[in-house]
Amino acid sequence: MREITEKSISDWIAEVPVIADVAAMKETVWMNDRLLPFDQAVRNSELTMDDVREASERLKRFSAYFQKAFPETRKDNGLIESPVCRIPEMQRAMEAKYGERIPGDLLIKLDSHLAVSGSIKARGGIYEVLCVAERIALEAGYLHLTDDYSVLCEEKCRKLFEKYAIAVGSTGNLGLSIGIIGAKLGFRVTVHMSADARQWKKDLLRSKGVLVKEYQNDYSAAVENGRKEAEKDPFCHFVDDENSRMLFLGYAVAAERLKRQLDEAGIAISREKPLYVYLPCGVGGGPGGVAFGLKMVFGDLVHCFFAEPVQSCCMMLGMATGLHNEISVRDFGLQNRTIADGLAVGRASGFVGRQMAPFMDGCYTVADERMSALLKMLADHENIWLEPSALAGMYGPVMLAPKRGGLPEGCHLVWATGGSMVPADEQQKYYQQGSLACREY
Ligand SMILES: *Cc1c(COP(=O)(O)O)cnc(C)c1O
Numbered sequence: 001m002r003e004i005t006e007k008s009i010s011d012w013i014a015e016v017p018v019i020a021d022v023a024a025m026k027e028t029v030w031m032n033d034r035l036l037p038f039d040q041a042v043r044n045s046e047l048t049m050d051d052v053r054e055a056s057e058r059l060k061r062f063s064a065y066f067q068k069a070f071p072e073t074r075k076d077n078g079l080i081e082s083p084v085c086r087i088p089e090m091q092r093a094m095e096a097k098y099g100e101r102i103p104g105d106l107l108i109k110l111d112s113h114l115a116v117s118g119s120i121k122a123r124g125g126i127y128e129v130l131c132v133a134e135r136i137a138l139e140a141g142y143l144h145l146t147d148d149y150s151v152l153c154e155e156k157c158r159k160l161f162e163k164y165a166i167a168v169g170s171t172g173n174l175g176l177s178i179g180i181i182g183a184k185l186g187f188r189v190t191v192h193m194s195a196d197a198r199q200w201k202k203d204l205l206r207s208k209g210v211l212v213k214e215y216q217n218d219y220s221a222a223v224e225n226g227r228k229e230a231e232k233d234p235f236c237h238f239v240d241d242e243n244s245r246m247l248f249l250g251y252a253v254a255a256e257r258l259k260r261q262l263d264e265a266g267i268a269i270s271r272e273k274p275l276y277v278y279l280p281c282g283v284g285g286g287p288g289g290v291a292f293g294l295k296m297v298f299g300d301l302v303h304c305f306f307a308e309p310v311q312s313c314c315m316m317l318g319m320a321t322g323l324h325n326e327i328s329v330r331d332f333g334l335q336n337r338t339i340a341d342g343l344a345v346g347r348a349s350g351f352v353g354r355q356m357a358p359f360m361d362g363c364y365t366v367a368d369e370r371m372s373a374l375l376k377m378l379a380d381h382e383n384i385w386l387e388p389s390a391l392a393g394m395y396g397p398v399m400l401a402p403k404r405g406g407l408p409e410g411c412h413l414v415w416a417t418g419g420s421m422v423p424a425d426e427q428q429k430y431y432q433q434g435s436l437a438c439r440e441y
Contacts, residue, residue: 009332016320023332025310027370029403030320031362038299041358047245049296055127055249056256062130065149069184072115080122082110084261084413089381094394097377100401103409104273109258112386112419117177119342119387119418120251120286125177125239127250129166132237133185136164158186165190165236169223171282171344172197173418178239179210192226194219196344200423218336219283219345220328241283242325242349251289255297267411274301274408278396279415280389281306281315281363282345284352288360290415295359303361305400307392309338309368314348316363325350339368339433342389342418364399366392369437376434385427386419393417 013020021028035041042048063078073080084107091106114122133152137143140160143151151157165188168178175191182189190211193202195218202212215222223242230238241247262269269275275298279287284306291304306315311334318324328347329336336346374391378384393414401407422430 012321012332018316018320019332022310022313022317022329022334022365025334027310027365027367027399029362029364029399030316031403032319032357032360034319034357035361036358038295038359041295044358046355047249047292051245051249052252052255052293052296056253058130058134059127059250059253061134061145062149065152066116068150068153070116076115079257080115080126081257082112082114084109084258084265087378087382087384087414090378090394093377093381094398098398100398100407102397102401102412103407105267105411106397107267107411107413108382108384109254109413109415110384111254112384112390112416114420117173117180118421119173119177119390120290120415121173121177121418123254124244124247124250124285124289125168125174126181127253128239128244128246129178129181129185129187131246132164132166133161133187136160152185161186162188163235164188165230165233166239167226167230167236168192168239169219169226169241170194170197171219171222171341172201173342174239174241175205175210175212176201176421179205179208183208183210190226190229192222192229194222194344196338196341198341198426200426204421220347241285243351244285245351247285248289248292248352248355251286252293252296254290255293258294259297262411269298269301269411271301272409274303274410275413276397276400276408276410277302277304277413277415278393279304279306280340280343280392280417281308282312282343282389283347284315284349284356286417287315287415288349288352288356291356291360304359305361305396306363307396308363308365309340309343309371309392310334310365311338311368312336312340312344312346313363313365314345315353316365318348318350318353319357319360319363322357324348324353340371340387340389340392342387343392362400364396366395366399367441369441370395372430372434372437373441374434375430376438379431379434384416385422386416387422388430390417390419
């Protein structure tokens with residue numbers, strides 16, 4: 001921290017040029033000069049493919065539980081998974097509007113429509129609660145690894161979980177996922193919500209018996225308070241969004257499943273046609289975990305870019321300076337205020353930053369108006385409705401094209417991270433904001 005306050009912003013810009021754009025709140029791109037060839041990067045990685053496989057196996061064990069507790073997961077055999085689709089109308093509309101060709105396929109991964117909690121958090125957040133539940137039930141002798149996990153729906157298991165608490169700090173969606181699965185299993189759940197969190201998310205959680213604590217300040221403060229409170233209770237598990245390996249691995253399982261989906265759709269990834277993935281980033285766990293999984297599956301054939309609001313570009317700052325969680329957007333006069341509530345994070349996860357430093361291709365930032373405009377365009381052209389955060393990835397192909405003298409041929413996959421649970425009246429407001437933003441963005 002001291003180092004930052006001692007250096008002036010102009011010193012910083014001399015050292016890390018992208019900070020000029022960051023401080024001026026301009027949309028910008030940062031390419032990662034610490035990216036390593038996959039075989040080198042993986043050699044020094046703390047986490048491995050074995051860790052991802054273990055997470056994948058655990059989720060399979062829980063599939064019988066999900067089919068019973070959340071019947072909407074039956075169509076995917078008790079796995080929480082989302083479709084991947086081509087969006088050709090959106091592709092044409094973007095090419096026409098922004099004057100950049102997007103050569104190859106433009107695809108969207110609809111984590112916005114994941115069962116149970118309607119956002120990418122239905123991967124990591126739910127996975128961490130399952131880890132906790134499994135451990136407790138195994139230790140109590142109520143469960144064995146080879147059992148049908150639907151026994152966890154039984155009253156005696158709920159009674160067991162009632163003795164335990166789960167807490168989390170969130171801008172909204174992580175709280176939703178933890179709250180919904182935690183309450184369903186029987187845990188006492190407390191969600192510490194930052195000021196950005198939407199009212200409907202708090203209402204929904206309270207309707208499920210979750211204790212929601214509201215904060216006037218941003219995400220980092222909500223997490224900090226939640227962590228302190230949880231430490232006082234030996235029966236409380238705190239889901240630490242800034243440091244959790246469990247969350248990260250829950251997200252990472254998406255990759256092997258995506259590979260299967262692309263195979264089934266006849267989309268081959270090759271050196272001639274690599275995969276470019278654009279991931280909205282808040283604290284970093286979601287995009288970091290997914291990107292890590294993708295690197296394990298596709299190696300050098302996948303290129304992952306993290307997308308952040310101009311006001312909340314904590315991952316770009318942390319990566320570009322190498323200071324990770326020791327630097328905040330506030331150090332450069334940014335307020336961390338954005339319409340993209342899922343991405344309203346001013347300080348990135350140090351764990352994710354360090355883990356991903358040799359694996360990620362780069363970061364870029366988008367204006368709030370950009371996300372709004374893209375939200376409207378996607379609704380108009382594809383009838384897909386997302387929350388603003390989930391559109392940060394959509395601008396990736398356009399943002400990166402000039403950096404590379406035109407976009408390379410490939411498969412461009414936009415990770416849509418949330419939105420299916422947004423109430424209709426809120427969605428209409430987002431759409432109207434998009435109609436205004438569309439004129440300039
Ligand atoms: C949480 C979230 C993200 C980003 O995940 P992080 O782990 O915070 O980086 C992106 N989009 C939406 C809609 C989210 O809720």
